[in-house]
Amino acid sequence: MSARWRLRRRRARERSRRRRALGLAVLALALVALGVLAYLYLTRKTWWEIALEPAPASCRCVAFRLDDIQDFFTREAQVDLIKIFLEEGVPLTMAVIGGSLHDDRELIEFLQPAASAGIEAANHGWVHSDHTALTGREQRDSIVRTNDRIRALFGVEARTFVPPENPFNDQTLSIMKEFGLTHLSGSVFLKADQPPFPLKNGDMIFHFPQTAFVSDVDTPTGVWRLVPPEQILEMIRDSVGQHGFAVVVTHPIAYYDRTEAGYVYHRALLEPLRELLREVKRGFKVVRIDEIDRQGWIPKDVPRTLRLREHAVSWRGGATRLATGAEVAIEVRGERLVLERRGGAWPAPFVLLLPEAITPGAPTILAAGESLPTLRWFNPEAATWIVYADPPPWARSLQVMPQGGPAPGR
Template sequence: MITIPELKLIAILVSILLIPPLAYGEYLGSIAVDISYTNGDRADYSSISMKVYQDFSKTPYKEIEAISGNPFNIISLPTGHQYKIVVYANGMSSGVGYVTLQESQQDVHINIPIPGGMRLNLFYNDGETPISSALISLKSSDNKTWVDGITDVNGRTVRFWVESTTENEHYTVDVKIGKHLLYSYFPLVLQPGIPQEIKIVTPWQAKFSSLVTVQLFNQQGKTVSISEGSFAVDLLSESGEKILQSKVNQIGEADFSNLKVGDYVFRAINLNDNSEWGRSSVTIDGTKTNFSILKNQTSVPIVQPTPRPTISSCNCVAFRLDNVQDYWLDNVQTKIIDTFAQKNTGITLGVIVKVFGNDSKLINDVKSKVASNTTIEIGVNGWSFEDFTSYNKTQQTMLLHQSKDKITSILGVTPFVFIPPFGKINNDTFYAMDKNGFTFDSAITGTSPPALLSDKIHNIPATVFTGYTYLENGTLQSITNDNIINGIQSSMQNYGFAVVTLNFQDYAANNGTRKENAPDLDKISKIQSLLDKVHDKGFRIATLSEVGNILSKPPMPSWIKDSANSWSEGNTPKGEFLKSIEYLVKEKIIQGLPASTSELKTMPDWVKHIAKWWSSELISDDEFINGIEFLLKQGIIN
């Protein structure tokens, strides 16, 4: 009979026999995976994951959700086996490599398709009316979200560059208006290396043609009567902005027509005492035409909204080059930067910091331009082009901190401009910016910092887009310089400035099937011509921070003009007027000089003409400031 100790011994012997041979005869090795696009450029690794299969197994031996570099070293692999390495970019199966691992370190090179560019164009069901301010999410077949964005007034998103689709794979676009209207568009197939314009026609009506009726009910559940007072119903946006008002009739109803689909608030007003009688949040989607409002338990006074501030204009245009990064079309990136530098014209470079710093050609070009040309500005376009709003305040602070440190280490400059990926930003982002000394953001329009930070951080959003657009007949056409100039003029009227975004992919040569790492010289010439036209229209071209500084300048004190007039007429000494200029520098009304600039002593007498013209209203405040600023920077006033 076998005793219990003997049974334990047998179990130990069996377990030893079942240990895989690795424990006795196999060694561990590693495989360095080098990933390139099919055009030979090194691949951006920020969106790449991998699955590693051993021998003929259909179950992954290793799954790597994100790689930390390119090449990437896969470690701790038993030697003596064949490995199949599948590369995924943006969730798409993009390339595969095979290695029979016999040594401690072996290499494999895997080609993946060039990313494709897409810009989404959203329309209501008539196919002509664009949908503005719609939220979009781009998802891969595994339901992972890779891109979030928002449409502009023309229903367009910024251009996204993501991995092209392969057979049996596609993207899905979720379109959302407000919190409750959702439409999914699929399958979206993306070709490699080509900037595609995707037209999406939603099932929503541009305007809801049916009459929408709102009924008011008192606390007894009956419709209000004339004896209870005089009432009206306000239609408010989600943010509380009043859109329309309709008087309540004798049977307790108010009617609205031609409403756009979306989320709204109906607010009932007692006109006798101007109090809020009740409210109801609703979604207008065409499926319901009757809504009701129940009376509040207590009367709520109506608070009048704060009037919008008058738009201050700097008459300036900023150009923004987004997604600057190593290797990807770097010849095109440097050519665009050179074009602005040669014209001594301002441009802000939005750098994706994680994938910036190893491409010596790009780095050396940017570094030399920044060192020799004050019109080239560096901004942070995210650490790895992530959606900052998906992170908490601490995480966002860390992302900006490491981005700022890396830029400073590589280029020797400190960035103050943050260009949020996908244009998305929240209050945590503003606090993270303040913590890291960022004073300007270029997010979507309508985004404002919280009150405590409103004097520290200024929003200069993108307002004009370049590239391609759809015509009414559905054909694709490049946006002309005249279209861009019209957009700039419209932006001036609406915001007092314009920010024009450039995507370097739009300016690459195309061999008919894919983008090449060479600039299309005709398109580069188009940039040069655009800059000339902007100058000819009398607009000033500036960097994003310069625009922000101009717009945030304190108002001109009236006594400064009095001082200029008095000096120009010989009633006060030159020293008194120089003190006025010192004040303008100290208060940052004159930009680009240290606030410590003081004890000005020298100024030519002919400057009296400028002072006289200004005090006589022959030139504007901006013209006067620009003139004095120029004289200070040139050392003519010192």
């Protein structure tokens, strides 16, 4: 063999080795790429979370509640209190004791035009006693008879129930639902419920409890005292900050002194209330209790628009921002909400996740066509979905799901 031929053989073997090495390298790269693609497929994005700022239209509203409207006692204070609200143009919810408003025609004739002028007549039971101590039939009788009395006296249907002494139970809620009472106002100081308050079958009773008070009673002595206006304003601000609304309660008897000769009325004690109403009007929207509705406790005449603060795509490894500035318009249609995306660069299909709105400690997802709450994921194919119920603005979290199954670990 010549040296030239051996050189050619050596070069051919080297080229062959290089080709094999290159082939192996390409194969390795292909396997790596395939592995990466498989990993990306297995860990592909399956859900988006959009954090919402507190709704700019959130309630920031205050409702005043005057308890114990009746005609056997405190007539002067009842009339003067309601006059102040009418003169200041401030809405009021008056809680009527049905079985104790029938004898004083002069008081009734004063209350009738007040109810026509926008004062809400709420059901405060037939007698002023703890309704949780009553049987179901007794509760039903109390609520129904008071509804009938309010209808006969004022020509309106009561929508709010104020439980005497504030306690209530499941029977109370069922009876309210049966007879069209939509709003419950007890006391957050007695039973720390977070509205709205769901019935077991998924229907809603909207609970807006007392969160502040103009007057308070010393339980051991039974003596009423008036709270300084600055303390009332502090309670209102705290409640609006925490709940999005405040319900401020007063009682006519608080403007009387108990003496050996009996109760003495002091009209001058009402003037701080007038100043309080003016101060509250400057900083908050004042509504009746039945005007606070279910859409995040927003009064019915306020536009319902939420602005998205951040749009993030999430998967097992973390989160990456995709877009900002999207907007969701919420339109109320009867008992339903319709959510419509306007602008922004986020995927169209979505559902609304309502954290702890129905089931404490667990997220609840309500979507189109469903009448009962569920705890499962949806894969919607439309950009607009109808949902039922609504949590506070600060508790909302919008879940946007593409095709691909439920979010990992959810």
